Amino acid sequence: xxxxxxxxxxxxxxxxxxxxxxxxxxxxxKSFRDQIELDSMDFLDIVMELxxxxxxxxxEEDYGQLASMSSTVEYLTPKMEHITA
Amino acid sequence: xxxxxxxxxxxxxxxxxxxxAHYDQRVCILERHNTIGGLNSFYRMNGRDYDVxxxxxxxxxxxxxxxxxxxxxxxxxxxxxxFALAPQIGSxxxxxxxxxxFTNDLDVLRGEIADKFPNQIDGFDRLCxxxxxxxxxxxxxYDQSTRTILGExxxxxxxxxxxxxxxxxxxxxxxxxxxxxQFSIMFRSIFMEGFCRPYRGVRLILKNLVKRxxxxxxxxxxxxxxxxxxxxxxxxxxxxxDNGEFIAAKRVLSSIGRLETLRIxxxxxxxxxxRAGRMAFVESVSILDKQPKSLGVNDTxxxxxxxxxxxxxRSKEVCDTRTGVVCSPNNYQYSDEDGELAEGVVRITSIASxxxxxxxxxxxxxxxxxxxxDRTVASAVRFVPDFRRHVIDTxxxxxxxxxxxTWHDNGAIYGAPDKQLDGTTHxxxxxxxxxxxxxxxxxxxxxxxxxxxxxxxxxxDSE
Numbered sequence: 094x095x096x097x098x099x100x101x102x103x104x105x106x107x108x109x110x111x112x113x114x115x116x117x118x119x120x121x122x123k124s125f126r127d128q129i130e131l132d133s134m135d136f137l138d139i140v141m142e143l144x145x146x147x148x149x150x151x152x153e154e155d156y157g158q159l160a161s162m163s164s165t166v167e168y169l170t171p172k173m174e175h176i177t178a
Numbered sequence: 179x180x181x182x183x184x185x186x187x188x189x190x191x192x193x194x195x196x197x198x199a200h201y202d203q204r205v206c207i208l209e210r211h212n213t214i215g216g217l218n219s220f221y222r223m224n225g226r227d228y229d230v231x232x233x234x235x236x237x238x239x240x241x242x243x244x245x246x247x248x249x250x251x252x253x254x255x256x257x258x259x260x261f262a263l264a265p266q267i268g269s270x271x272x273x274x275x276x277x278x279x280f281t282n283d284l285d286v287l288r289g290e291i292a293d294k295f296p297n298q299i300d301g302f303d304r305l306c307x308x309x310x311x312x313x314x315x316x317x318x319x320y321d322q323s324t325r326t327i328l329g330e331x332x333x334x335x336x337x338x339x340x341x342x343x344x345x346x347x348x349x350x351x352x353x354x355x356x357x358x359x360q361f362s363i364m365f366r367s368i369f370m371e372g373f374c375r376p377y378r379g380v381r382l383i384l385k386n387l388v389k390r391x392x393x394x395x396x397x398x399x400x401x402x403x404x405x406x407x408x409x410x411x412x413x414x415x416x417x418x419x420d421n422g423e424f425i426a427a428k429r430v431l432s433s434i435g436r437l438e439t440l441r442i443x444x445x446x447x448x449x450x451x452x453r454a455g456r457m458a459f460v461e462s463v464s465i466l467d468k469q470p471k472s473l474g475v476n477d478t479x480x481x482x483x484x485x486x487x488x489x490x491x492r493s494k495e496v497c498d499t500r501t502g503v504v505c506s507p508n509n510y511q512y513s514d515e516d517g518e519l520a521e522g523v524v525r526i527t528s529i530a531s532x533x534x535x536x537x538x539x540x541x542x543x544x545x546x547x548x549x550x551x552d553r554t555v556a557s558a559v560r561f562v563p564d565f566r567r568h569v570i571d572t573x574x575x576x577x578x579x580x581x582x583x584t585w586h587d588n589g590a591i592y593g594a595p596d597k598q599l600d601g602t603t604h605x606x607x608x609x610x611x612x613x614x615x616x617x618x619x620x621x622x623x624x625x626x627x628x629x630x631x632x633x634x635x636x637x638x639d640s641e
Contacts, residue, residue: 110252113242130244134253137632141201 094173099166102173106142110135121162143169147176179426180204182635183417185404186433188216188584189620190612192387193627194431196254198635199394206425207396208417210403214388216433216584217591217613218380218620224571226521228463230580231591232380233479233505233525234373236348237366237621238265238282245371246621253628260386264510266373266478271340272561273483278340282372295337305331309370312362317599320359320616327358339488344368344481346490347503347527349618351455351592353491360597360616367619373478375507377516383620403585407432407608409444414608431635433612433627435586435593436603443608455590456492458577460530462554465571466522470506474563475524480504482561493531497550499557503527524565528554532577532588547574592618601630609634 094102100121107116107129114129125131139159143149149172151159158168182198184191187209198205213219218231239245241258251258268286271278276294280287284306292299308327312319324345328338342356345364350356376382391398406418407430416426432439437454440446466473483501490501505525508518528550538546551574555566577589586593593613601610611630612623 109255112252112257113248130248132249134249134628134632138253141636145201 094176096166096170099169099173100162102143102147103139103162103165103169106139106146110138110142119162121166124160125162126160147173149173179428180206181428181637182431182631183208183425183427183429184431184433185417185439186216186612187211187214187388187398187400188433188612189218189383189387189623190615190627190630191216191431191433192384192391193250193254193624194433194611194631194635195391195396195398195627196387196394197628197631199391199396200255201636203635203637205396206427207391207398208402208404208419208425209398209400210420210585211583212401214398214400215380215384217580217586218384218623219583220379220381220384223573226465226571227379227381228573229379229381229507230461230575232375232620233503233507233527234266234375235263235383235621236364236368236371236373236619238263238372238374246367246625247371250621250624250628253632254387254390254624256386256390261383262376262378263374264377264512264516266375267509267511268477269344269373269479269481270477271343271481273336273340273343273486276336276340280369282374284370287369291337295334298332298334298337301331301333302337306370309362309365312359314359314363316359320357320597320599322358324356324358324361327361336486339483339486341365342490343483343488343501346488347481347501349592349622350490351457351590351597351613352595353456356490357597359599360618363617363622367621373510375510377510377512377519379507380620387624404434405442407439407443409605412605414605429607429609429635431609431611431630433610435612436596436598436610436614437587437594438585439603439608439610443603443605446604451587453594453596454587455592455594456532456588457490457592458492458530458532458580458589459527459591460497460535460550460554460574460576462526462528462551463573464524464526464555464565464569466524466565466568467570468522468568469518470508470522470524470565473522473565473568475504475506475565476509477504477562478506478509480558480562482558484557484560491529493529493534496531496534496546497554498529499554501529502554502558504558504562522565522568524562526554526558528557530577532581532590535576535578536581543576543578547576550574586613601634
């Protein structure tokens with residue numbers, strides 16, 4: 094998957110776990126938490142959905158990498174580049 | 179071999195099951211009764227539907243507002259609309275010669291306090307600050323005395339008693355005092371968030387949960403009671419059913435209560451029955467030939483107490499009618515589409531003695547149900563308009579009814595006084611959810627199932 098496809102994959106997950114949030118104006122460089130209401134349970138779900146959908150393993154010490162969209166995509170790119178979208 | 183076996187198909191067990199099945203676990207819920215729901219169930223009699231447990235769903239939040247309701251909707255992937263929650267109209271705390279009205283807007287209660295206890299309002303605001311700042315999963319400070327903390331914020335004993343009345347009624351397993359953690363949870367869920375109800379009652383919520391669980395591949399087995407949790411090498415290996423069948427599992431999540439779980443666990447010492455919950459109730463249900471509000475019964479819920487001091491303890495008689503809760507499921511703001519409920523209903527809950535009801539012969543039980551229906555209703559109509567001339571059908575359930583269908587010790591609705599907030603037990607793969615994990619009410623029970631599934635049962639690292 095290319096970075097843009099990974100971004101879409103994350104966006105789809107966010108739409109599923111926070112359907113009541115407006116994601117259209119999401120700024121990729123700013124943290125998710127500053128823009129949408131996400132608590133620790135929601136972050137757990139991002140991790141679990143990535144695992145369920147793409148078999149990507151994210152160890153707990155890396156959860157901090159998922160702070161913003163751009164840091165998430167950057168972190169996931171080496172883990173997901175071999176996946177065909 | 180199941181990944182997780184869940185004991186009990188109530189709100190918490192079903193919610194936990196959805197989480198685990200969603201993440202592709204092999205999960206099975208075992209329920210001894212022939213229907214789902216546990217402490218929040220329903221039944222049909224004389225052609226009418228009755229709810230058990232649910233007066234109101236607490237923790238109301240409009241769509242998109244942060245809080246426990248949004249957490250559970252997100253975690254279980256439901257849309258706000260699927261729970262179809264109609265907010266309350268308005269409720270009251272009624273003591274002799276004084277009442278406090280409240281709605282789902284905290285400012286209404288605050289205004290009532292400013293009006294009736296003007297010198298207490300600063301203390302009330304301080305109390306609200308402490309409650310907002312309280313962390314739900316803080317076991318260390320959980321069991322501080324609520325009466326002590328209320329005494330630090332407020333100087334008017336009557337106001338303290340009035341605030342304790344609804345919070346204890348809706349979730350206090352302890353007698354006389356209350357853990358401040360539990361009080362904070364209840365205060366937020368009742369006064370800061372508030373009451374609501376689906377037009378179709380508890381059925382709608384249970385139906386949604388079970389449908390989702392099954393659509394994700396979860397298995398639900400009714401009439402399958404667990405009589406033994408099989409332990410070898412200090413690990414749970416599986417469970418043995420009432421019919422002798424053995425089912426193997428990697429882990430077990432039990433919603434049947436802490437003592438009730440330990441009792442059926444291999445190798446546990448005799449469990450001290452004195453630590454079981456003691457707060458048990460009767461509920462008197464009246465069906466009316468009119469809508470309650472046409473008789474002046476306008477409130478959603480009335481918490482009443484007939485003296486200035488609120489005495490929350492097990493009943494010394496068959497029932498204790500000094501305090502009670504009057505609820506009318508008609509009095510919610512249902513959508514125009516749904517309209518009004520077909521018949522008027524008034525439900526009255528009173529404190530009762532499990533032992534007294536349990537010791538009765540069948541004949542005594544029948545007579546006492548009639549006797550205490552009359553007495554509990556007579557007590558309640560001191561605080562709401564007298565509706566008795568309009569009653570066309572009645573029913574009553576008692577602590578023994580609750581025990582017969584839920585197997586909870588003493589028919590105790592709110593479980594044992596000592597909560598195990600982290601849901602752990604002495605075994606590494608046996609966990610608790612539901613009433614004895616700490617959260618009560620429908621939203622609380624569902625959140626309990628979700629959080630214990632997340633914390634203990636999801637496989638995060640292994641393939």
